[in-house]
Amino acid sequence: MYTTYISIGPAPTKNGQCTFTVWAPECNAVQVVLAASPQLPWPMEKGEMGYWTVTIGQVTPGMQYWYKLDNELQRPDPASRWQPEGVHGPSAIVDPSFDWTDNDWQGIEPAEMILYELHTGAFTQSGTFQGIISKLDHLQILGITAIELMPIAQFPGHHNWGYDGVFPFAIHNEYGTAADLKQLVNAAHQWGIAVILDVVYNHAGPEGNYLPNFAPYFTDKYKLFWGGAVNFDGAWCDGVRNYFIQNALMWLDEFRIDGLRLDAVHAIFDSSALHIMEELTSQVRLLEQRVQRRKLLIAEFDLNNPRYISPVAQGGYGMDAQWVDEFHHALHAAITGEQTGYYEDFGPLEDLARSLQNSYVYTGQFSKHRKRCFGKMPVNTGYNQFIAFVQNHDQVGNRLLGDRLSTVLDAEALKTAAATLMLSPHVPLLFMGEEYGEKNPFLYFTSHTDKVLIEQLCEGRRREFAVFNWEGKVPNPQEEAIFNQSKLSWQIDEVPGLLRFYKYLIAFRKEQPALQNFRRDDAVRNIRIQKNILHF
Amino acid sequence: MYTTYISIGPAPTKNGQCTFTVWAPECNAVQVVLAASPQLPWPMEKGEMGYWTVTIGQVTPGMQYWYKLDNELQRPDPASRWQPEGVHGPSAIVDPSFDWTDNDWQGIEPAEMILYELHTGAFTQSGTFQGIISKLDHLQILGITAIELMPIAQFPGHHNWGYDGVFPFAIHNEYGTAADLKQLVNAAHQWGIAVILDVVYNHAGPEGNYLPNFAPYFTDKYKLFWGGAVNFDGAWCDGVRNYFIQNALMWLDEFRIDGLRLDAVHAIFDSSALHIMEELTSQVRLLEQRVQRRKLLIAEFDLNNPRYISPVAQGGYGMDAQWVDEFHHALHAAITGEQTGYYEDFGPLEDLARSLQNSYVYTGQFSKHRKRCFGKMPVNTGYNQFIAFVQNHDQVGNRLLGDRLSTVLDAEALKTAAATLMLSPHVPLLFMGEEYGEKNPFLYFTSHTDKVLIEQLCEGRRREFAVFNWEGKVPNPQEEAIFNQSKLSWQIDEVPGLLRFYKYLIAFRKEQPALQNFRRDDAVRNIRIQKNILHF
Structure with a gap:
């Protein structure tokens, strides 16, 4: 019953387009400011639940940007993928692609x-x-x-x-x-x-x-x-x-x-x-x-x-x-x-x-x-x-x-x-x-x-x-x-x-079957302490 | 596993004795001050978990009392059964006895x-x-x-x-x-x-x-x-x-x-x-x-x-x-x-x-x-x-x-x-x-x-x-x-x-069996709204 889960941050595509999504439900205006062209901010559109979006072309990895809130505050992206100059600097675009070679991997069980x-x-x-x-x-x-x-x-x-x-x-x-x-x-x-x-x-x-x-x-x-x-x-x-x-x-x-x-x-x-x-x-x-x-x-x-x-x-x-x-x-x-x-x-x-x-x-x-x-x-x-x-x-x-x-x-x-x-x-x-x-x-x-x-x-x-x-x-x-x-x-x-x-x-x-038993009812039995020695 | 539950307040008995119990875990001294004899406070004894008790004789219903904390503050009983003069006055003893005639009563079910x-x-x-x-x-x-x-x-x-x-x-x-x-x-x-x-x-x-x-x-x-x-x-x-x-x-x-x-x-x-x-x-x-x-x-x-x-x-x-x-x-x-x-x-x-x-x-x-x-x-x-x-x-x-x-x-x-x-x-x-x-x-x-x-x-x-x-x-x-x-x-x-x-x-x-059915899976069926009328 909860609302749709919404991806946030920059989503670059192979063709150089990038959709920016940021959540600012109480703002009246949000813009993307590209560090390379700060004089031309990109106005974002407010969608449901206060998520703002805009799609910008010719965005390449490494490009730096800010959000501008209500035409006043210039801030890094809450969902920034990269802060090349640290926490107070601009956010930057990251290429998400990677050639994975772990395709047989299944994850791990706690045990x-x-x-x-x-x-x-x-x-x-x-x-x-x-x-x-x-x-x-x-x-x-x-x-x-x-x-x-x-x-x-x-x-x-x-x-x-x-x-x-x-x-x-x-x-x-x-x-x-x-x-x-x-x-x-x-x-x-x-x-x-x-x-x-x-x-x-x-x-x-x-x-x-x-x-x-x-x-x-x-x-x-x-x-x-x-x-x-x-x-x-x-x-x-x-x-x-x-x-x-x-x-x-x-x-x-x-x-x-x-x-x-x-x-x-x-x-x-x-x-x-x-x-x-x-x-x-x-x-x-x-x-x-x-x-x-x-x-x-x-x-x-x-x-x-x-x-x-x-x-x-x-x-x-x-x-x-x-x-x-x-x-x-x-x-x-x-x-x-x-x-x-x-x-x-x-x-x-x-x-x-x-x-x-x-x-x-x-x-x-x-x-x-x-x-x-x-x-x-x-x-x-x-x-x-x-x-x-x-x-x-x-x-x-x-x-x-x-x-x-x-x-x-x-x-x-x-x-x-x-x-x-x-x-x-x-x-x-x-x-x-x-x-x-x-x-x-x-x-x-x-x-x-x-x-x-x-x-x-x-x-x-x-x-x-x-x-x-x-x-x-x-x-x-x-x-x-x-x-x-x-x-x-x-x-x-x-x-x-x-x-x-x-x-x-x-x-x-890893070898002992007894140590691979994690059932609470029978994995541990007969713990006792004798002469300050714990037996289990 | 939790500690014993402890009765608090005054517990008068038929023979005129009354045990007072008050919880004050961080106090160093607690006394019962009977309003009738304030010059003779009754020191209480600190038991486990910070509960103080004392048993006093010749306590009768209506008798007024205070607790004295660390020989300073005089206060009514947090578990007072009666505040005859309101919230700022002394507490008073109440006779708990009553001749009940509801012995066949079983309580009530929510339904x-x-x-x-x-x-x-x-x-x-x-x-x-x-x-x-x-x-x-x-x-x-x-x-x-x-x-x-x-x-x-x-x-x-x-x-x-x-x-x-x-x-x-x-x-x-x-x-x-x-x-x-x-x-x-x-x-x-x-x-x-x-x-x-x-x-x-x-x-x-x-x-x-x-x-x-x-x-x-x-x-x-x-x-x-x-x-x-x-x-x-x-x-x-x-x-x-x-x-x-x-x-x-x-x-x-x-x-x-x-x-x-x-x-x-x-x-x-x-x-x-x-x-x-x-x-x-x-x-x-x-x-x-x-x-x-x-x-x-x-x-x-x-x-x-x-x-x-x-x-x-x-x-x-x-x-x-x-x-x-x-x-x-x-x-x-x-x-x-x-x-x-x-x-x-x-x-x-x-x-x-x-x-x-x-x-x-x-x-x-x-x-x-x-x-x-x-x-x-x-x-x-x-x-x-x-x-x-x-x-x-x-x-x-x-x-x-x-x-x-x-x-x-x-x-x-x-x-x-x-x-x-x-x-x-x-x-x-x-x-x-x-x-x-x-x-x-x-x-x-x-x-x-x-x-x-x-x-x-x-x-x-x-x-x-x-x-x-x-x-x-x-x-x-x-x-x-x-x-x-x-x-x-x-x-x-x-x-x-x-x-x-x-x-x-x-x-x-009370008479309709349908209204005595409280099961969520079948008590309510076919609710519908037609021409601004709710049918159920």
């Missing part, structure tokens, strides 16, 4: 995933998609079946984790071109490796966000930790919903990405009868049918609420899987003894046992840290719907010094952690470098240009860290050195034997 | 309901529960099977619709005592009439709300039209959840109320895995088993989202029924031709046909008024889960002049409206006086004492009415005359023949 999370900028020295391609052999030999790219949408400045993106349809201009990303996906598929992309649909970054000039993309009805919430349920929300749905479909269809990891969906507030996650799922299922490839939706959230990953017929949103942070917290607290911040809710081996059995640790009991009873038993879910990890970008990077487990644990403890993960019933995810015990930190880095914003950011980090009682000064995320320190060293013999152990564990996991 | 909504203060000249008792014969002869009391919780001042209540456990001190309410319920049951109570769990009134002194009952995470949202999902929310659950159980158990109408549940925000509505439902189902009587939960909400009334096994919250405003809007717009405000979304008879078929009118299509696509088809629900009406307190009282249909339509049009309601597949609700064409308005009335608040209130009403383009001055809700004008005249021959027609329709509805 088959051995995930590897990486940050494009910090994974290799070059910090590009080409850099990732050069490491695919390493990953394939390790046994990885899916890489997960931290967000690649255009963000302000040179370096950023990616969660400050403001052009969800544009690839960050320093990581490579659209063609480079397609080359990466194509190559990965040829190595038998799926590509999952981290996308941020719960907020926009604090710098270069011009969306509010176009339409009510944000609402003050809900208060987020990091500012205005996205308007998924107020007046004009259909265009906002379409914007993110089109974004998901672009990555999954045009770029042949195998799945999306949706950042912090607990910060997506939607009182609509059809929740945006359910709507997105239904559109992705239609795409799956059309392209005959499996496409995954993986949610990150902090609610211990199985509704997100439950079938639509059971009132769920039908997503495929979710990250399960509590497995990490239970393991981390048990293995390091940390008891500050949110680790105060974890510690005894019983918590780890609980996560191995129930995926969540908190399924209704009182949480000291949250000061409330929390969570629900994830009945009617499979273990293959839960992505577990010993480390990830957040759990390393949101430590004061970005320190990895390899700098605080000895080799045997690292192996214990690795084995707990790889033998767990959940789908395992490694964080780049974990496989060989990388010692470089993964720090929080930014390169914003707004001075006030930078000050707020540092203050925010200080407040966030206060509960942990960590010792030391909060590093300045703006310093170039902080980014450089966070790059992988690729000293793959850093912890002797560790890489070989990971390879062995992954191979073992 | 059996012919509802009659009334305001205790305006229903009769006395404005009391005793007044209602004196009219039960009229209602029984009319054919009513359930009365629905607008909120009776203690509110500030003398007159109020009741949605400004601030002591949900106390009966408004001018309506009668707890014993009077029990007498009403007992008498109604003997007449074969169920009693539904309107309760407000989405906000507290703006005057006399001392809850924040005790605990974090409210949150600024969600922004409500009328102020702070109730904290159903943040730190310490368990005590808040328990507070409202205990309130529901008190009415349904101790007062033998047959069901609750929950006001504006769309303004209850809860991101918990176990939604507060689902939790409440589960507790009410346990009560049903214990007392062996049917207990109903009826939601009012503006979301067109069947999740609230869907079974828990299908991911719903399991409530019994909901109000369906869109039946009203479609009928009202068709019969009066009004096209302003939210009526701009209605008008053609097709909308009424749609509501007769689908209960909701908007099941996903674009709403001009909301500027978005809205709603979802209520599949897997029965018509007996939808309460429909031609008028109600909101639809009359939230008009500029509180005018009823009887003042704008002739007798034949009133009968057409009545017939459309009574022959519809939904559960019908009449608004007091509708049955005989009462001409007195039902205006919005308050008697707050806070001057700033009164000014804000009037300004708010003016803004709310602006979209309707109604002509005339906004009446001052504070004027005593406004309340007096809103009382029923009881001129039951006001519109000749109307009362008899309502009686006939109700009797006809």
Whole structure:
């Protein structure tokens, strides 16, 4: 019953024509301004639901343009595919064609995933998609079946984790071109490796966000930790919903990405009868049918609420899987003894046992840290719907010094952690470098240009860290050195034997039928703890 | 898995002992101050989850008391059963005993309901529960099977619709005592009439709300039209959840109320895995088993989202029924031709046909008024889960002049409206006086004492009415005359023949098997519109 989904942004054709579509329901005039001929703007026509369109001839890849709103504001395209000069510059036309050679690829099932999370900028020295391609052999030999790219949408400045993106349809201009990303996906598929992309649909970054000039993309009805919430349920929300749905479909269809990891969906507030996650799922299922490839939706959230990953017929949103942070917290607290911040809710081996059995640790009991009873038993879910990890970008990077487990644990403890993960019933995810015990930190880095914003950011980090009682000064995320320190060293013999152990564990996991059983009713039995040893 | 539910407020026993329980998780000292001996406060003991208790001897009904928080603030009891001097005065002990004579009563099924909504203060000249008792014969002869009391919780001042209540456990001190309410319920049951109570769990009134002194009952995470949202999902929310659950159980158990109408549940925000509505439902189902009587939960909400009334096994919250405003809007717009405000979304008879078929009118299509696509088809629900009406307190009282249909339509049009309601597949609700064409308005009335608040209130009403383009001055809700004008005249021959027609329709509805079929798949067939006449 919902309105037709409408493609947005520039749609160039082979014959040099290009139709521009932009959503600006409350504007009275919108024009396309080609950077090469700014004195001759192209008036757009307003169609249903506030979508403006115009078709222009002789448009070639690389041509730069702006939209002009109500004859006043000149702004880049909210659905820009390319921001060659960064977030404040013009948008540019991208040629969507690519010679794919992965036609036999079918996508990946969650149960088959051995995930590897990486940050494009910090994974290799070059910090590009080409850099990732050069490491695919390493990953394939390790046994990885899916890489997960931290967000690649255009963000302000040179370096950023990616969660400050403001052009969800544009690839960050320093990581490579659209063609480079397609080359990466194509190559990965040829190595038998799926590509999952981290996308941020719960907020926009604090710098270069011009969306509010176009339409009510944000609402003050809900208060987020990091500012205005996205308007998924107020007046004009259909265009906002379409914007993110089109974004998901672009990555999954045009770029042949195998799945999306949706950042912090607990910060997506939607009182609509059809929740945006359910709507997105239904559109992705239609795409799956059309392209005959499996496409995954993986949610990150902090609610211990199985509704997100439950079938639509059971009132769920039908997503495929979710990250399960509590497995990490239970393991981390048990293995390091940390008891500050949110680790105060974890510690005894019983918590780890609980996560191995129930995926969540908190399924209704009182949480000291949250000061409330929390969570629900994830009945009617499979273990293959839960992505577990010993480390990830957040759990390393949101430590004061970005320190990895390899700098605080000895080799045997690292192996214990690795084995707990790889033998767990959940789908395992490694964080780049974990496989060989990388010692470089993964720090929080930014390169914003707004001075006030930078000050707020540092203050925010200080407040966030206060509960942990960590010792030391909060590093300045703006310093170039902080980014450089966070790059992988690729000293793959850093912890002797560790890489070989990971390879062995992954191979073992793939071979053992018991580890291919993800049924909640019988995959895990007889967990017991004796003399501080967990048996399972 | 959630914590034990804890009774709150004073619990007097026959032997004169009384245990006081109050929830104040962040206080360091709480005392009971008996008004008769303020110099000898009783220190309370802090138990688990922040509940304080003390047992005091020689406590008799009528005794007044306060709580003293951290040796500073002296406040009435959040779970006070009686506020003899209004919202700012002390709380008082109530004797809970009552000689019930309704032991054969089983409760009522939604399908059996012919509802009659009334305001205790305006229903009769006395404005009391005793007044209602004196009219039960009229209602029984009319054919009513359930009365629905607008909120009776203690509110500030003398007159109020009741949605400004601030002591949900106390009966408004001018309506009668707890014993009077029990007498009403007992008498109604003997007449074969169920009693539904309107309760407000989405906000507290703006005057006399001392809850924040005790605990974090409210949150600024969600922004409500009328102020702070109730904290159903943040730190310490368990005590808040328990507070409202205990309130529901008190009415349904101790007062033998047959069901609750929950006001504006769309303004209850809860991101918990176990939604507060689902939790409440589960507790009410346990009560049903214990007392062996049917207990109903009826939601009012503006979301067109069947999740609230869907079974828990299908991911719903399991409530019994909901109000369906869109039946009203479609009928009202068709019969009066009004096209302003939210009526701009209605008008053609097709909308009424749609509501007769689908209960909701908007099941996903674009709403001009909301500027978005809205709603979802209520599949897997029965018509007996939808309460429909031609008028109600909101639809009359939230008009500029509180005018009823009887003042704008002739007798034949009133009968057409009545017939459309009574022959519809939904559960019908009449608004007091509708049955005989009462001409007195039902205006919005308050008697707050806070001057700033009164000014804000009037300004708010003016803004709310602006979209309707109604002509005339906004009446001052504070004027005593406004309340007096809103009382029923009881001129039951006001519109000749109307009362008899309502009686006939109700009797006809009860007798016809076709009107006792509430199955969505076959109760309504062959709706068609020919020459501006709707056939069904």
